[in-house]
Amino acid sequence: MSNVLVLVDHTGGKVRKTTAELLTIARRLGDPIAVYIGDGVQDALPALGQYGATKVIALTSPELTQYLVAPKAEALQQVAAKVEPSTILISSSAEGKEIAARLAVKLDSGLITDAVDVQAGPVTTQSVFAGNYSVQAKVTHGTPIITVKPNAATPEAAQTSPEVEEFDVSISDTAKTAKIVESKPREATGRPELTEAAIIVSGGRGTGGDFGPVEAFADSLGAAVGASRAAVDSGWYPHAYQVGQTGKTVSPQLYVAAGISGAIQHRAGMQTSKTIVAINKDEEAPIFELVDFGVVGDLHKVLPAATEEVTKRKS
Ligand SMILES: Cc1cc2nc3c(=O)[nH]c(=O)nc-3n(C[C@H](O)[C@H](O)[C@H](O)COP(=O)(O)OP(=O)(O)OC[C@H]3O[C@@H](n4cnc5c(N)ncnc54)[C@H](O)[C@@H]3O)c2cc1C
Numbered sequence: 001m002s003n004v005l006v007l008v009d010h011t012g013g014k015v016r017k018t019t020a021e022l023l024t025i026a027r028r029l030g031d032p033i034a035v036y037i038g039d040g041v042q043d044a045l046p047a048l049g050q051y052g053a054t055k056v057i058a059l060t061s062p063e064l065t066q067y068l069v070a071p072k073a074e075a076l077q078q079v080a081a082k083v084e085p086s087t088i089l090i091s092s093s094a095e096g097k098e099i100a101a102r103l104a105v106k107l108d109s110g111l112i113t114d115a116v117d118v119q120a121g122p123v124t125t126q127s128v129f130a131g132n133y134s135v136q137a138k139v140t141h142g143t144p145i146i147t148v149k150p151n152a153a154t155p156e157a158a159q160t161s162p163e164v165e166e167f168d169v170s171i172s173d174t175a176k177t178a179k180i181v182e183s184k185p186r187e188a189t190g191r192p193e194l195t196e197a198a199i200i201v202s203g204g205r206g207t208g209g210d211f212g213p214v215e216a217f218a219d220s221l222g223a224a225v226g227a228s229r230a231a232v233d234s235g236w237y238p239h240a241y242q243v244g245q246t247g248k249t250v251s252p253q254l255y256v257a258a259g260i261s262g263a264i265q266h267r268a269g270m271q272t273s274k275t276i277v278a279i280n281k282d283e284e285a286p287i288f289e290l291v292d293f294g295v296v297g298d299l300h301k302v303l304p305a306a307t308e309e310v311t312k313r314k315s
Pocket of ligand 1 (some may be wrong): 204246247258264265282299300
């Protein structure tokens with residue numbers, strides 16, 4: 001079997017769900033080898049083994065975390081030279097895509113970004129033109145480097161006991177040009193990350209500025225909260241939660257749009273969601289054209305009733 005490199009996404013050893021998804025995809029293509037950058041690899045091992053990593057390559061050189069992306073791309077180039085992978089999978093975050101682009105140049109390889117699916121080949125699927133087209137593509141030169149969007153696969157467990165191999169990398173001075181002087185995590189909301197969440201409940205202008213029912217329903221489902229641009233521009237919800245063309249692109253298992261009309265720019269960010277539910281008091285609202293389930297009604301009545309029912313069924 002060929003080796004497939006997976007760059008691990010983690011926060012201090014806590015492996016993110018995107019990595020479980022990448023490992024699941026990697027198993028369709030060959031033997032997944034996880035590349036872990038930074039401290040805490042021992043904490044990450046159980047999660048990496050749970051999703052089938054056959055080996056973990058640990059890169060602990062301090063420059064890798066002291067500088068912005070360039071050293072990470074150099075390090076991956078050196079790992080690739082040793083492992084000779086058939087494919088390299090990286091998460092489609094802003095950082096992931098920059099690492100992937102730099103790596104593609106270094107390896108003289110083809111790069112595909114924002115895949116929503118990857119099958120044997122590897123053949124990728126991308127959703128383009130505001131989700132109106134689905135494109136299948138294949139890298140034809142070098143080692144395929146593919147960045148994969150969150151929720152592109154459902155993580156499937158495959159218990160392994162990966163060994164850890166420490167790998168020394170040498171980072172050039174030209175890669176050490178942008179030093180991180182400070183970093184602090186965003187204040188936790190207790191809800192899942194918007195781009196990784198399996199369920200999202202979004203509110204729009206129809207909330208009238210009261211996101212209470214949206215948040216309560218989201219919490220009953222363990223979901224993230226999103227917002228339309230109209231709601232964000234009105235100052236009702238922070239910009240970091242905007243879904244759409246000029247906000248985040250999301251693809252959860254379930255997307256609930258409450259008081260959102262369904263403008264093309266909003267759809268662009270959410271129409272690849274697996275199941276879409278809308279609550280809108282206007283039965284002619286365009287959002288109803290793309291939903292799996294639609295509720296015509298006032299969200300201030302529908303959401304609290306739904307929240308109560310979910311809470312009742314959970315207890
Ligand atoms: C270049 C560009 C980029 C853009 N990028 C984005 C983007 O990233 N994301 C985005 O969302 N938009 C974006 N927009 C804006 C987009 O065109 C729409 O204006 C916006 O999505 C509308 O938000 P909305 O659906 O919340 O509001 P509206 O279009 O005003 O719709 C509100 C809906 O709520 C319903 N409603 C009202 N009261 C209730 C109630 N009590 N209960 C239930 N339903 C109710 C109404 O029937 C209506 O359908 C962009 C626009 C441009 C030009």
